[in-house]
Amino acid sequence: MERARGWKPGHYLLLALALYALVVTLAFSARGRQVAHLKEEAGALRAQLERAPEGYRLPLPGACLPERVENLPGAPRPYRKGVSAGFVFLPGDACVPVAAGMGVVAAATGEVVRVESDYQEPAPEAFRALLERVKGGAGPEEMDLLKGLEVWVRHPDGRTTVYAHLKAPYPGLRVGQKVRRGDPLGYLGNTGLGGGAPRLLFEVWEGEPERSPFLFQGLGPEEVRAKAQAFFGLE
Numbered sequence: 001m002e003r004a005r006g007w008k009p010g011h012y013l014l015l016a017l018a019l020y021a022l023v024v025t026l027a028f029s030a031r032g033r034q035v036a037h038l039k040e041e042a043g044a045l046r047a048q049l050e051r052a053p054e055g056y057r058l059p060l061p062g063a064c065l066p067e068r069v070e071n072l073p074g075a076p077r078p079y080r081k082g083v084s085a086g087f088v089f090l091p092g093d094a095c096v097p098v099a100a101g102m103g104v105v106a107a108a109t110g111e112v113v114r115v116e117s118d119y120q121e122p123a124p125e126a127f128r129a130l131l132e133r134v135k136g137g138a139g140p141e142e143m144d145l146l147k148g149l150e151v152w153v154r155h156p157d158g159r160t161t162v163y164a165h166l167k168a169p170y171p172g173l174r175v176g177q178k179v180r181r182g183d184p185l186g187y188l189g190n191t192g193l194g195g196g197a198p199r200l201l202f203e204v205w206e207g208e209p210e211r212s213p214f215l216f217q218g219l220g221p222e223e224v225r226a227k228a229q230a231f232f233g234l235e
Contacts, residue, residue, distance in 0.1 A: 054181050056108045058087075058232050059163060059202050060188075064095035065228055069221045073203075073214055079134040079146070085214040086162065086203030087228075100167055100198040102188045105181075106153055107161050107202070107232075112177045112185075114152035115169050119191055121148075127194040140210045147201060148192025151185045152209065162209050164201035165191055 058065075069075055071088040091098045122130060122145060134142050144150070147164035151173065154160045167189025179185070190198045204215035215231070216224045229235050 054109055056204070056232055057181055058234075059104050059107045059161075059185070060089055060094060060096055060098070060102070060200060061105060061182075062096045063089060065225055065232070065234065066090070066093045068093050072221055072224050073216045074219060074221070074224060079131070079138045085205070085217075086164075086201050089200040089202065091197055098188065098198060098200070100187075100189050103184055104151075104163050104166065104186050104188055104200060106179045106183045106185055107181065107204070108153075108155050109180045110153040110155035110161070110178075112151065112173060112175055112179060113154045113160070114150060115173050115175055116149045116151070117169055119149040121191060122194070124194065143210060146192050149186075149189065153179060153185070158207060159215075160205045160207065160209055162201070162203040162205065164203070165189055165193060165199055167191065167198075
């Protein structure tokens with residue numbers, strides 16, 4: 001084929017290099033669009049995971065469900081209309097050591113709606129009078145005294161978790177603060193008990209504490225254990 005008029009061999013080399021550069025540029029551009037697309041997909045997936053419910057875990061890391069029936073929701077009590085509303089973690093019934101000062105963490109992601117830091121322990125005589133007064137049923141204010149120092153967290157599903165008998169809240173914890181599952185809330189203690197072994201009372205309410213049903217309300221011990229295993233991811 002006749003060479004184009006006025007073209008020299010060097011011109012063909014320059015044209016080849018230009019075409020090669022164009023191909024490379026287009027390839028990188030396509031790759032860039034692919035990378036950008038992948039980044040968009042990853043961001044969307046991350047946002048979806050952040051919106052998805054994490055589920056609930058027990059508030060003592062490594063703990064198991066209490067074995068003793070009296071430490072499960074629905075167990076008989078001589079006050080509060082005759083039943084307990086939560087799980088009680090005591091030494092020897094939690095699969096982990098239960099001692100004053102150990103950390104208590106959020107059972108699920110949510111917003112802190114109550115933090116007590118100035119709980120005053122009733123004097124012995126006042127505490128005995130309180131126990132006598134609530135034999136027929138305890139109101140919210142009386143239950144606050146019996147639960148000692150508390151932290152409450154409200155969760156996106158409408159439930160509220162209560163962490164009671166604490167020694168102290170975690171430093172800097174405040175109402176309105178967003179917490180994730182596993183974030184520290186306070187330190188285990190024995191407030192509201194008139195003395196006795198340290199423990200954690202952990203309640204899960206379907207709505208407002210003391211004004212809505214508690215988790216597994218009305219179920220027998222074996223059914224509570226079976227459903228709680230799944231609810232807290234212990235299976």
